[in-house]
Each structure stands twice: as C-alpha cells, then as structure tokens.
Amino acid sequence: MCLDRFDADYPEQAMKKRFSLHFHISTLFLLVMVLVGGAIGLLAYNTISKILLQSASDKSEAKVFQVSSNLYRLLEPPEIAVKLLANSAITDALTLSERMKRLGLLRQVLADKGEIAAVYIGYESGDFFLLRPIRTDAERTKYNAPPETHFMIQSIERQGATLEGSYLFLDSTLRLLKVDRQPDYAKKYFPRQRPWYQSAIKDSGSIITPPYLFFANRKVGVTIANKAENSRSVVAVDIELDAISKNLEEQKQTPNSKFALLDGQGFVIGITQDASLIKDSLDGSGRINLKQLNEFNSPILTQVFNVFSQKSGSNDFMDVVEVGGEKWEVDIHSFKVPGQSDFMLVSAVPQIELLAESIQFKNDLLWAIALLFILMTPAGLFLASSISKPIKFLAQETDNIRELKLHESIYVESRIQEISTLGNSLKRLKNTISAFTAYIPRDLVTSLLRSDDGIQVGGESRYLTILFSDLKDFSALSETTPTRELLRRISSYLKLMTYAIKEESGTVDKFIGDSVMAFWGAPTLNPNHAFHAAVAAIKTKRRMLKLNAGLIQEGNMPLVVRIGINTDAVLVGNIGSEERLSYTVMGDGVNIASRLEGINKEFATDIIISHSVFKEAGERLWVRPIDQITVKGRAGEILIYELLGIRGGDAETSPSATEIILCDLTSKAFNFYSAKNYESALAVYQELIEQYDDGLAKVMASKCQSHIES
Incomplete structure (x- = not known):
C-alpha cells in the first residue's frame, strides 16, 4: 500500500517528527516487550533448570551404565573369538604351510572386530604364528612391506633344532606378496616366556593381561588369551589401549565430557583426552607404568582422584564436584570383564552442558515472545513495511x-x-x-558501471580476433535504390549481422557505411575468440541467404556480404581524447583483417581467414587453402583460407556435402600448387570448374596456367 502523500511545501521538521514518533513508539513498545518477555523467560528458565538439575544425575548415571556396557561389549567378542580359536584345527598345525591354510579364520576375527590389533597362536614347541592387519603406509614402511600389503604374518617355525623367523606379506585376498626372513626375530622373541602365554597355559579359562608394551609395534595394550583344547598351545588377541580410548571418545555425552577407564589398581587404561597413558618404562621387558587420574593435567580429573582417594568402602561414587567455579556431575562405576578383576569407569560432565536443553528452551521462549511482539504490533510493522517496500524496489x-x-x-x-x-x-x-x-559495447557499459575509476584514456595489448565485412557492389546499389529503401535493406543486413556477432560474444566496434567492424576477446576475455568469430561469420552468411530470398521475392537484387577475419596482438582500449573516446582496436592486425575482406573480390570468395585464425581454431572449421598473398604494410607472405562451415556445427553452421568436397579437392590442388607441380594442380582445379563451376578454382587455374607458361 502506498504511503500518504506529502505536499511539496510540507515542512521538513514535521516529517522528522512523524518519523521520530514512529521510531519512539516502536522502540518503547519493543523495550516493554523485551522486559516483560525477559522476566517470563528468566522465570521459566530457572524453573526448567531446577527440573533438569534433578534429572541431570539420573542422565549421567544412565550414560555411565551405557558406556560400561559398551566397553564390556568391546572386550567380550575378542574373548569369545579366542575361545573359538582355541578349539580350532590351527592349534594342532605343526608347520607354517598348515597354519597358512587356516588364515581365513584368523582374518575373519580381524574383520569382525576392528579394535583387534593382532591374533596369534603360541605353541609349546616354541613356534609362533601371528596375523596382523596393515592399514597405513607408515606401517608398510616400518615393516618394509609391498604397497599392496593388507596383512602381515609374523612366524617362528622350528626347523630341526633351530627356530627360524620370518615376515610374510599378504594382499587383501591373502595372496602371498613377499617373504622376509627374520633370523633375529626367533632369537629375540620367545612366546612361551611371554606373560600372556604363561598365564593362559596355567588357567582353564580366558585371561586378560595387565597393559604392557607390545613386542613388534611398540604400542601399549592388553592381551586376551585362552589355552587351546589340546593344552599344547595358547590363542591370543591384542587390543591396543588407543582402541579403548577411541571407544570412550565416541560415547562422550557432551563436548567437554570426560571418561576414563581404570584397572583394578586405579591406573588409567583409556581416556577421552589426547594424552599418553604411559608415565615411563621400567626396563626392556615391556613392563610399563601407567598414569593415574591426577597425572593428566586436568583439574577435574585431579579433583576426582583426590575425592576418590579419600573415600572408603564401595568404589561406586556419584556426586557434584566444583572446580574453578564450574560444577561437574561425577560418577564412578565398577564393572567386571571376563578374565579380569573390576574395572572402574569415571565420568565427569559439566552441569552447564547438561543444562543445554534448558538454555535452548529459554532461547525458544524468547523467540516466541518476539513472535508474539510481532503479532501484537501489526500497525507499526505495516507502517515500516509501507516505507521500506518502495525503497527495496x-x-x-x-x-x-x-x-x-x-x-x-x-x-x-x-x-x-x-x-x-x-x-x-x-x-x-x-x-x-x-x-x-546502443552506441558502445554492452560489456563495456557494464564494466564502467561496476568501476569506481571512471573512464580513462588508455589501452593494452591483447591477442584478439578482428572481423571486417562489406557488401558487394554497394556503391552501384546506392545509386539506383531510393534512400528509404536502401536504409531498410542495409538496416536488415546490419541487424542480422549484429545479432550473429552478439550470439557469439563478440563486440561490434563500429558501422562504416555498409561495413561492420567487430572483434572478440575484449572487453571480456574469450579464450575461443577465433572460433566464435568464425561461427558468427558463417551464421551471417547463412542468414543472408534467407534475407536475400525475401529481397528476390520482392524483385530486388540480393545483398552479398564479404568478410575478412584475422587474429593478432592489437591495441585495445579507450582511444581518443577526454572530449571524445572510442572503445576500439588498432594496429597492424586490424589492417590485415580489413585487407582480407577486400581480397575476397580477387578470389571470388565470401569469407577469408588468415593463417593465424586457422592456427587458433582450424581443427574445428571447414576451410580450404587459397594462396600465399602479400598484404600491404606486412613484410612477407601470409597463407589465407576460405571458410565454408563449422565442424560438428548445427544445421545452420554445418557445410553442405558440396562444400566438404570443395574443401577436400581444393586442399589436394593446393598441395600440388605449393609444391610447384602446377600441371597436377591445374588438373584438379579444372575438375572443380567442370563439376562445380567454382569461382576460386577459376582464379587459381589461371594462376597455374601463368606459372606453366612462364
């Protein structure tokens, strides 16, 4: 809706008062709504916060039970896997070749549980057979493995009285890629002396070792092992502590939640924090010292350690702990896993993050109040809209x-x-x-409108394509045709050609009587400028046929357009004086394009292009070579061509079958002509004359005859 009309002499001060009144009323109303809405929102926020605080402990406790259950499920499948393998035929395999036949079962164990770092069997003979996945290029480099390696076997096999060690590298299909003999491996690694073997061989069920440093990859983890049914070997899997920490990280309740998994002695074996679990190494046996909660540079974990150290009785604990003015919901929960004493899961969650739903509710409430304010002030908003809408338009x-x-x-x-x-x-x-x-190129106008510098005299050298056109016998036509009729015909021709140039992203420089000067590649860059100029020329030629059909039907003479195209480095820009400028091109390349247009008359052609155009776009054009010519103002000769069509063009720009034949035969004749085999060239040109009455062939045949006679 339109605003009230102001008279021309309406006092400016009155207008200011009117707008000031609208502003003050709107501001006052908004302020009242914000204060009332804020009070309501604060009351609702505090109420919801109390409700959520009461449920925060329940949510935290439920999450702890969920995480502990997930950790149990993390360790339970590997324990089941070693029990199954303990009853498999691989525990009876006496040689490496027999063990290789059972690789599929070991690979399945690795595939089912991605956290398993290795699966292996230690035999009472001292033999050892381990399969580990190779997942990174760093691991391939470490073991000098082929690039296609997906699995690695570490083998120790007894050969008579000696043990021989080797690394075997396999691809994803378990195809053997390489065998690397490792004599030192069998001398340094004794499976029967490893803690996992000694513990499992004495136990009737599964065992889990304390964390230790793995022999091969030097990473910290635990081993789940089980004595084989035949009691002559032990099956085991390794789980890196990084996998436990990753599992905890994936289950964080809020962004700053902290989980830590402690063993029965209170040492941390998994934590949601990017920090090493190892404090130091005692000796070369692989035994390590793990950190406790107070050694991770975390104030909340240190506080939990202090509180936990002072309490007695059950390890389970749940309370609110304040650190640095921030309150945390802390929960410690004990649970058992197969083959191990109690594990303890420590959870610490900031209360502010548990109250995120309350904060979101407060924000939603404020938005609701704002919406209510909008609905209650339609008159003010309508007035503002009435003012802003026309300005927006x-x-x-x-x-x-x-x-x-x-x-x-x-x-x-x-x-x-x-x-x-x-x-x-x-x-x-x-x-x-x-x-x-209508007077200067549209792209130039756009550039000027977007520029803050204004119009300045100057130019730059740029590689462009220039086109000149002219009408055949225009002088005679202008003498015999009435002025209005002549203007109508010429305007139709100029309109037709202008559209063809614009369709191919060209710039019409100027009209000079019946002549058109255009160029491609400025002001907008165009990497295919030569090709687009050629397409515009062909479109002009084809559309002139339709225009001439109408002229002939009216009883008038047809208009024949002749075109010259050249590609060269020329000067382009605003050329002239401060009083009068022209965005144009100038240089030797422009003069050559103009000369080529005039040369059409000598060779009875319609469109002539220079060799530079052919080099830029020749593979996409149907052309036929004409001759080497000398152009005034240019030293040396240049090769020129007649353009007949576009390769792969549409119905409008594709050549006819006859034009394709003309291209082929003329090229053949020109090859003879260039080689100074004028008799053979003359024969082909004569064939073109006899079959197609070709004007260019007549000119070239005459040249051949002159060369023969001389």
Whole structure:
C-alpha cells in the first residue's frame, strides 16, 4: 500500500517528527516487550533448570551404565573369538604351510572386530604364528612391506633344532606378496616366556593381561588369551589401549565430557583426552607404568582422584564436584570383564552442558515472545513495511541498472515525495543508459558501471580476433535504390549481422557505411575468440541467404556480404581524447583483417581467414587453402583460407556435402600448387570448374596456367 502523500511545501521538521514518533513508539513498545518477555523467560528458565538439575544425575548415571556396557561389549567378542580359536584345527598345525591354510579364520576375527590389533597362536614347541592387519603406509614402511600389503604374518617355525623367523606379506585376498626372513626375530622373541602365554597355559579359562608394551609395534595394550583344547598351545588377541580410548571418545555425552577407564589398581587404561597413558618404562621387558587420574593435567580429573582417594568402602561414587567455579556431575562405576578383576569407569560432565536443553528452551521462549511482539504490533510493522517496500524496489531497480537489465521495469509508487522523485530519476537514468548501450559495447557499459575509476584514456595489448565485412557492389546499389529503401535493406543486413556477432560474444566496434567492424576477446576475455568469430561469420552468411530470398521475392537484387577475419596482438582500449573516446582496436592486425575482406573480390570468395585464425581454431572449421598473398604494410607472405562451415556445427553452421568436397579437392590442388607441380594442380582445379563451376578454382587455374607458361 502506498504511503500518504506529502505536499511539496510540507515542512521538513514535521516529517522528522512523524518519523521520530514512529521510531519512539516502536522502540518503547519493543523495550516493554523485551522486559516483560525477559522476566517470563528468566522465570521459566530457572524453573526448567531446577527440573533438569534433578534429572541431570539420573542422565549421567544412565550414560555411565551405557558406556560400561559398551566397553564390556568391546572386550567380550575378542574373548569369545579366542575361545573359538582355541578349539580350532590351527592349534594342532605343526608347520607354517598348515597354519597358512587356516588364515581365513584368523582374518575373519580381524574383520569382525576392528579394535583387534593382532591374533596369534603360541605353541609349546616354541613356534609362533601371528596375523596382523596393515592399514597405513607408515606401517608398510616400518615393516618394509609391498604397497599392496593388507596383512602381515609374523612366524617362528622350528626347523630341526633351530627356530627360524620370518615376515610374510599378504594382499587383501591373502595372496602371498613377499617373504622376509627374520633370523633375529626367533632369537629375540620367545612366546612361551611371554606373560600372556604363561598365564593362559596355567588357567582353564580366558585371561586378560595387565597393559604392557607390545613386542613388534611398540604400542601399549592388553592381551586376551585362552589355552587351546589340546593344552599344547595358547590363542591370543591384542587390543591396543588407543582402541579403548577411541571407544570412550565416541560415547562422550557432551563436548567437554570426560571418561576414563581404570584397572583394578586405579591406573588409567583409556581416556577421552589426547594424552599418553604411559608415565615411563621400567626396563626392556615391556613392563610399563601407567598414569593415574591426577597425572593428566586436568583439574577435574585431579579433583576426582583426590575425592576418590579419600573415600572408603564401595568404589561406586556419584556426586557434584566444583572446580574453578564450574560444577561437574561425577560418577564412578565398577564393572567386571571376563578374565579380569573390576574395572572402574569415571565420568565427569559439566552441569552447564547438561543444562543445554534448558538454555535452548529459554532461547525458544524468547523467540516466541518476539513472535508474539510481532503479532501484537501489526500497525507499526505495516507502517515500516509501507516505507521500506518502495525503497527495496528502488534498490532492486538500481541493481537491474547495474546489471544492464534495462527491460525489467519495476513499478514504484509512493506518497513520499523523495521516494517518488528518486523513482522518476531512476527511470530517466535507465533510458539514458539504454541509449548509451546502443552506441558502445554492452560489456563495456557494464564494466564502467561496476568501476569506481571512471573512464580513462588508455589501452593494452591483447591477442584478439578482428572481423571486417562489406557488401558487394554497394556503391552501384546506392545509386539506383531510393534512400528509404536502401536504409531498410542495409538496416536488415546490419541487424542480422549484429545479432550473429552478439550470439557469439563478440563486440561490434563500429558501422562504416555498409561495413561492420567487430572483434572478440575484449572487453571480456574469450579464450575461443577465433572460433566464435568464425561461427558468427558463417551464421551471417547463412542468414543472408534467407534475407536475400525475401529481397528476390520482392524483385530486388540480393545483398552479398564479404568478410575478412584475422587474429593478432592489437591495441585495445579507450582511444581518443577526454572530449571524445572510442572503445576500439588498432594496429597492424586490424589492417590485415580489413585487407582480407577486400581480397575476397580477387578470389571470388565470401569469407577469408588468415593463417593465424586457422592456427587458433582450424581443427574445428571447414576451410580450404587459397594462396600465399602479400598484404600491404606486412613484410612477407601470409597463407589465407576460405571458410565454408563449422565442424560438428548445427544445421545452420554445418557445410553442405558440396562444400566438404570443395574443401577436400581444393586442399589436394593446393598441395600440388605449393609444391610447384602446377600441371597436377591445374588438373584438379579444372575438375572443380567442370563439376562445380567454382569461382576460386577459376582464379587459381589461371594462376597455374601463368606459372606453366612462364
């Protein structure tokens, strides 16, 4: 809806008071709504916070039980796997080849549980057979493995009185890639002396070792082992502590939650913190010292350690702990895993993060109050909309002018005098720019509108393609044709050619009587400038046929357009004086394009292109070579071609079957001509004359005859 109209002499002070009143009423109303809404929101927030605080402990406790259950499920499947393997045939395999036949079962164990770092069997004979996945290039480099390696076997096999060690590398299908003999491996690693073997061989069930440093990859982890049914071997799997920490990290309740898994002695074997679990190494046996909660540089974990150290009785614990003014929900829960004493799961969650739902509710409530405020103030919003809507339209109209969308008019009506005046000014500006674009290239106008520097005299050297056109026998036509009729015909031809040039992203430089000068590659860069110029020329030639059909039907003479195209480095830019500028091109390359247009007359052709155009786009054009010519102002000769069509073009630009034959036969004749085999060249040109009455062939045949006679 339009605003009330202001008279031209309406006092400016009154207008300011009116807008000031609207502003003050809107501001006061908004302030009241914010205060009332804020009070309601704060009350609701405090109430919801109390409710959530009561449930925070329950949520934290439930999460702890969930995480402990997940940890149990992390360790239970490997324990089941070693029990199954303990009853498999691989525990009776006496040689490496027999063990290799059972690889599929070991691979399945690794595939089912990604946290398993290795699966292996230690035999009472001292033999050892281990399969580990190779997942990274760093691991392949460490073991000198082939690039396709996906699995690695570490084997110790008794050969008579000696033990031989070797590494075997396999691809994803378990195909053997490489065998690397490791004599020192069998001398350094004794499976029967390892803690996992000695503990499991004495136990009737599964055991889990304390954390230790793995022999091969030097990572910290635990081993789950089980004595084989035949009691002559032990089956085991390794689980790295990193896998336990990763499992804890994936189950964090909030971004800053902390989980830690402690063994029965209170040492940390998994934590949601990027820190090493190892304090130091005691000796070369692989035994290590793990950190406790107070050794991770975490204030909350240190506080939990202090509280936990002072309590007696059950290890389970749940309370609110304050550190640095921040409250944390702390929960310690004990649980058992197969083959191990109690594990303890420590959980610490910031209360502020547990109350995130309350904060979200507060925000939602504030938005609801804001929405209510909007619904309760329709009059004020309607007034603001009535003022801003025409301004928004004017801004959109300004953008249309900036983008030269001059035919997309937006009707703006307002009773505010300034807005109405601005709208009328924009209309006049559109009309002015519309007229402006009819005289200079549209791309240039767009560039000027977007530039803050204004128009300046100057130019740059750029590799462009230039086109000149002219009408055959225009002087005679102008003498015999009435002025209005001549203008109608010429305008039809110029309109037709202008559209063809614009369709191919060209810039019309100027009209010189019946001549057109255009170029490609400026002001907008165009990497295919030569090709687009050729397409525009062919489109012009084809469309002139339709125009001439109408002229002939009216009883008038047809118009024959001749075109010259050249590609060269020329000067392009704003050339002239401060009083009068022209965005144009100049240079020797421009003169050559003009000369080529005139040379059409000598060779009875319609479109001539230079060799530089052919080099840029020749593989996409149907052309036929004409001759080496000398152009005035240019030293040496240049090779010129007649353009007949576009390779792979549409119905409008593709050549006819006859034109393709002309290209082939003319190329054949020109090859003879270039080799100075004028008799053979003359024969082919004569064939073109006899079959197609070709004008170019007539000219070239005459040249061949002259060479033969001389």
